[in-house]
Amino acid sequence: MTAGPLTLRAAIGRYAHSAPVLDGIATSPLLRIEDAGIRPISKAFAPMVREGRFDLSEMAIATFLMAKEAGRPLVLLPVVMASRFQEGALLCLKGSAIRGPADLRGKRVGVRAYSQTTGLWLRGTLAEHGVPSDSVRWVTFEDAHEPTYHDPPWAERAPAGADIAAMLRDGSLDAAIFGNELPEGDDLRPVFPDPAAAGEAFRARHGFVPVNHLLVLRRDVAEAHPEIAPEIVRLLGGITPPGGRTALNPALTLATRLCVEQGLMKRPLTLAEIWDGTPPTTD
Incomplete structure (x- = not known):
């Protein structure tokens, strides 16, 4: 002892x-x-x-x-x-033509790091909606915490010093994943039409x-x-x-x-x- x-x-x-x-x-x-x-x-x-x-x-x-x-x-x-539940962290512009997760196929989606856990869970949910990870062009802003890892070929790095919310607002990104702190303002909305219901659907599918x-x-x-x-x-x-x-x-x-x-x-x-x-x- x-x-x-x-x-x-x-x-x-x-x-x-x-x-x-x-x-x-x-x-x-x-x-x-x-x-x-x-x-x-x-x-x-x-x-x-x-x-x-x-x-x-x-x-x-x-x-x-x-x-x-x-x-x-x-x-x-x-x-x-x-x-x-992660679904409320995936945002797009309020006036975007995106109406749900299936519309993200072929789009540019920002995420702090490709290895971010919120992104992990959301990409899993997107795949269940027919949008596999390699069908989206992921734009990252940081390296993974594990230094031996390198992003996959379907991810690209944002310009040095770029801000994920600013890129979403100026149209450089079609959607973006945020963490606990969501951007302020009423110009953004969730990609999932009803994030709470989508979260409960995840729990119904997986049990947690x-x-x-x-x-x-x-x-x-x-x-x-x-x-x-x-x-x-x-x-x-x-x-x-x-x-x-x-x-x-x-x-x-x-x-x-x-x-x-x-x-x-x-x-x-x-x-x-x-x-x-x-x-x-x-x-």
């Missing part, structure tokens, strides 16, 4: 279920969370993948799967930090709300202190579906398959590979 609380340098976003931990209200005799102060939290993903900069980090599901395939020493914890962010530990930390993983799950598992790994397996299985279909990974990972290194006591 660890002698006294173990201090973990952590990159974790501020949510209703994480704020008590970050503020020192929810505490543990086994560990102490030292907030690295990364905002927005997506800025933590690349240094965690490339350098292992933090002991504990929030991480987008696509980033984790790509990093795991590349052999990065990360251990997944069954803790959902952020999940949501898409997972955006999970938690990862550096492997050396997890191996040296196996007692802390269950404690992290206890402290931060507030929105995780009951059932731990079993509950998350459908989302992970679909996400790894979509990564392969969309050119993000060479092969799907098995669940055993995805959970490799995760202590069984976290279930």
